[in-house]
Amino acid sequence: MDFSRYLERRWDDLLEQAVQHAAVVALSVLLATAIGVLVGVLTWRSARASGAAISVSAALLTIPSLALLALLIPLLGLGWAPTVVALVVYSLLPIIRNTVAGLRGVDPAILESARGMGLTGRQTMWRIQLPLAWPIILTGVRVSTQMLFAIATIAAYVAGPGLGNEILSGLAGLGSANALNKAVAGTAGVVLLALAFDLAFVGLRRVTTPRGLRV
Amino acid sequence: MSDIKLVDVTKQYEGQPQPAVDAVSLDIAAGELVVFVGPSGCGKTTTMKMINRLIEPTSGQILLGGADVMSIEPNELRRHIGYVIQQIGLFPHMTISENIQLVPGLLGWNRDRSRRRADELLDLVGLDPAAYRDRYPRQLSGGQQQRVGVARALAADPPVMLMDEPFGATDPITRERLQKEFLRLQAELRKTIVFVTHDFDEAVKLGDRIAVLKERSRVAQYDTPARILAAPADDYVASFAGSATAIKRLALIPAVRLPGEPLDERDGLPVLERGGSARDALDLMVRRGTSRVAVGDRTVDFAMICALLEDEHGR
Numbered sequence: 001m002d003f004s005r006y007l008e009r010r011w012d013d014l015l016e017q018a019v020q021h022a023a024v025v026a027l028s029v030l031l032a033t034a035i036g037v038l039v040g041v042l043t044w045r046s047a048r049a050s051g052a053a054i055s056v057s058a059a060l061l062t063i064p065s066l067a068l069l070a071l072l073i074p075l076l077g078l079g080w081a082p083t084v085v086a087l088v089v090y091s092l093l094p095i096i097r098n099t100v101a102g103l104r105g106v107d108p109a110i111l112e113s114a115r116g117m118g119l120t121g122r123q124t125m126w127r128i129q130l131p132l133a134w135p136i137i138l139t140g141v142r143v144s145t146q147m148l149f150a151i152a153t154i155a156a157y158v159a160g161p162g163l164g165n166e167i168l169s170g171l172a173g174l175g176s177a178n179a180l181n182k183a184v185a186g187t188a189g190v191v192l193l194a195l196a197f198d199l200a201f202v203g204l205r206r207v208t209t210p211r212g213l214r215v
Numbered sequence: 216m217s218d219i220k221l222v223d224v225t226k227q228y229e230g231q232p233q234p235a236v237d238a239v240s241l242d243i244a245a246g247e248l249v250v251f252v253g254p255s256g257c258g259k260t261t262t263m264k265m266i267n268r269l270i271e272p273t274s275g276q277i278l279l280g281g282a283d284v285m286s287i288e289p290n291e292l293r294r295h296i297g298y299v300i301q302q303i304g305l306f307p308h309m310t311i312s313e314n315i316q317l318v319p320g321l322l323g324w325n326r327d328r329s330r331r332r333a334d335e336l337l338d339l340v341g342l343d344p345a346a347y348r349d350r351y352p353r354q355l356s357g358g359q360q361q362r363v364g365v366a367r368a369l370a371a372d373p374p375v376m377l378m379d380e381p382f383g384a385t386d387p388i389t390r391e392r393l394q395k396e397f398l399r400l401q402a403e404l405r406k407t408i409v410f411v412t413h414d415f416d417e418a419v420k421l422g423d424r425i426a427v428l429k430e431r432s433r434v435a436q437y438d439t440p441a442r443i444l445a446a447p448a449d450d451y452v453a454s455f456a457g458s459a460t461a462i463k464r465l466a467l468i469p470a471v472r473l474p475g476e477p478l479d480e481r482d483g484l485p486v487l488e489r490g491g492s493a494r495d496a497l498d499l500m501v502r503r504g505t506s507r508v509a510v511g512d513r514t515v516d517f518a519m520i521c522a523l524l525e526d527e528h529g530r
Contacts, residue, residue, distance in 0.1 A: 113304030116269060116377075117318050117367075118293035131308045210308030212351035 006181040014166065018189050021162030022197070024080065024155065025148045028087035033141050036092050040099025040137075041125060050100045057092040065090070065154045073158060083152070083160035090151055091144035098140025102133025135209050142201040149194040153186070163189045217280030217374040217407055219243040219266060224275035226261055235261050237431035238275065243424075245280075245374070246405035250422035252415055252455070258432030259411050263377050266409060267296045279375065294318055297368030297376035297406070301383045303360050305352035311337070311363050312348035318371045329370075336366035341396060358389040365397070369404075376408045383412065394420055415455055419444065419463055427452050441467050445524075461524055465494035473523060475513030484509040493520055 007014070036057075043049035065086065072082035106129050114124045130137075156164030163186045170182030206214075220243070226236040236258045243249045251259040264270040266277055268289045277284045284292055305314050315333040316326075324332070334344035340362040352360055361381060368376055382390045382397075398421060401408065412418055418425045419440040427435045427443065429451055436448035444460040444467075447453040456463075470491045478484070486509045487496050496515055499508045506517040 107302070107304070109300060109302030109304040110306060111304075112269075112302075113298065113300060113364075114306075116267065116293055116298035116300070118290040118295075118321060119317075120290050123321070128306055128308075132306075212306075212308040212310065212353065215351045215353055 003181055003184065006178060007185060010185070014163075014185060014189060017161070017163045017166055017186075018193060021149070021152055021164075021190065022193055024083055024161050025087065025145060025152050025193075025197075028084050028148060028152075029091055029141060029145050031084070032088045032091040032095055032144060033137075035088065036095030036140070037099050037130075037137060039092075039096050040103060041130075044100045044103040050096075054093065054097050054100065057096050060089045061093050063089075065151055066157060069154060069158045069160075078159040080161060082158045083155035083162075086155070087148050087152060091148055094140040094143040094147075095137070096140075098136050098143075099133065102136030103129055105136065106132045131210050132213070135205065135213065138201070138205055138208065142198065142205075145197055145201070146194055149190055149197070153190060163193075218245040218278075219375065219407060219409065220276075220278040221262075221266075222276040222278070224262065224265060224272050224277060226258075226265065226270060227273040234273070234431055236265070236272075237433055239432050239434060241426060241434065241437060243407060243409065245407050247423045248401055248406075248408040248410060248421060250410045250412060250418040250425045251428055252412055252418040252425055253428035253432070254455075255413055257428050257430055259413075259428050260379055262428070262432045263379060263409050263411050266375075267293050267298060267377055269293075294321055294371060295373050295375070297373045297378075299361075299364050299368045299376065299378040299381045301380040303357075303364040305360055305363060305367070307352050310349050310351055311342075311355070312344075314352070314363060315367045315370050317367070322371055324371075332370060333366075336369055337363075339369070339400065340366045342366075357385055358393060361385060361393060362396075365400075369406075374407060376406050378408060378410045380412050381410075382417070383414070390417075397421070415457060416463070419467065427455055440464075462494055462497070464524065465497055465520065466492050468493040468523065470496045470510045470515060473510065473515045474519055475510060475515045478509050478512050478514050482507075482509075482514070484514060487515075493523065496520065 039053050040050070043053045068086050068089065069082055072085055076082040076085060110128060110132070111124065114128050119127070152160075152162050153164035153167055155162055156168040166182050166186030166189070170179045170184075170186060173179040173182070219241075221239055221241045223238045223240055224236060225234050225238050227234040239262055241249075251263060253259045261270055265272045266279070266284065268284055306317075309317070312330065312333040315336055316329040319329040319332055334348060337344040337347055342359060342362055347355070347359075352363070355363065364381065368378075382393045385393060394417065410421060422440055424437065424439055425443055426437045429435045436443055436452045441464055443452060444456055444464040447456055447460075470487055470493050473493055473496070484507055485499050485503045485505060487499055491510070496508050496510060497517075497520055500506060500517055507514050
């Protein structure tokens with residue numbers, strides 16, 4: 001069967017897997033952003049604390065993904081849960097690092113005038129520091145998202161969602177009729193999704209960056 | 216109106232052999248502009264920052280309109296004290312108007328009132344509200360940004376303002392213009408202002424009184440600019456005041472206040488511009504090679520200027 005006919009026949013399945021792939025990445029990135037920004041906000045002031053947070057998240061990133069997923073099975077079983085946890089773990093580093101860098105990058109004069117005007121620490125964080133650091137934080141989120149699209153394919157090993165299933169079944173059945181079609185379709189789907197998300201980030205950046213920083 | 220009273224205020228940083236600020240006492244009357252002047256590192260900024268508790272004193276007392284600042288919650292205190300710094304520190308993601316409205320917002324003013332107040336202040340500092348309220352700080356020149364900085368500090372109409380070298384980073388021409396506008400503003404508003412600078416000439420130009428500070432923020436002399444120039448308390452103050460102090464004093468005296476004789480139009484004397492100082496009159500004499508100039512409907516001569524300096528010295 002040639003590739004185009006394969007696509008035609010399996011379109012619905014592929015679409016469903018693509019949607020799930022995107023969904024699991026999006027969910028994981030959202031969770032990782034909440035956790036990563038929180039960690040950054042809590043640690044940026046101290047070189048030691050933020051250094052430790054970045055080191056730990058970097059160390060987590062070195063765990064082979066297959067090993068991490070396997071380790072999570074006894075705790076979380078199969079499917080979405082171990083997939084999301086693993087993806088969150090892998091996406092923390094760029095988000096924490098950029099949050100710390102973004103918050104550190106805010107001009108000290110701005111912080112001094114905020115303090116001198118009587119803004120509390122929390123008001124300064126919400127109204128001044130986070131909006132100013134946001135473009136840099138968002139860049140970290142974008143890097144994480146790109147990484148996760150590739151890593152998420154491995155989730156198929158723990159019966160997770162997404163296009164990894166297509167690739168995995170292709171690789172498992174090498175030599176059989178549609179093996180190559182499956183692997184190619186799955187891979188192409190992942191790449192296309194990643195490109196689409198990256199484009200979306202360009203728009204998101206434009207929409208969410210305070211106007212005063214773009215002039 | 217609030218007066219400020221510093222009583223034996225000391226700041227000792229841990230691990231330092233000597234205090235950064237050592238038992239400073241100063242009285243600043245309500246509506247008075249007092250300049251802290253001294254070399255960098257003398258503790259003048261530290262002293263100023265203890266007034267709004269950006270730095271906490273180790274001992275001593277600071278009274279603001281009779282109330283001990285240590286008894287007021289720091290953020291609440293700061294919302295009622297205008298604060299202007301050299302680097303300005305406008306919030307780049309907020310419009311000019313939003314920058315000014317921030318403190319009124321924190322104090323619970325409604326949006327309409329804050330917005331009107333922002334427009335009023337832009338007008339006051341010489342920026343057309345219609346043209347500037349919706350711009351962002353990065354779209355403004357340094358001088359314009361510092362005007363907004365001053366407007367923002369005035370937003371909630373605080374009785375007290377703290378200003379840390381506010382015009383220090385601007386070019387000489389802009390600085391002079393900002394200083395002039397600021398004096399005009401202060402003549403209108405009569406805030407109690409503590410103004411920190413290392414520029415003695417700026418202190419002379421702006422201050423009702425000057426506190427010349429030496430190391431550890433000790434007060435070398437605390438007096439009006441004229442009297443510090445006429446009678447520096449010691450060599451330190453004299454060296455800080457620099458040379459040509461007699462000429463600097465003349466700059467403080469409006470020429471119209473000089474004693475003069477009725478002008479005879481036929482003399483054809485050089486005419487001093489309106490609002491000129493005794494120094495400008497002297498300058499005109501030197502330039503034209505005369506010993507008399509016309510000031511309004513009178514003439515002023517060189518001997519009168521010399522006599523005036525004698526008088527001031529005696530006082």
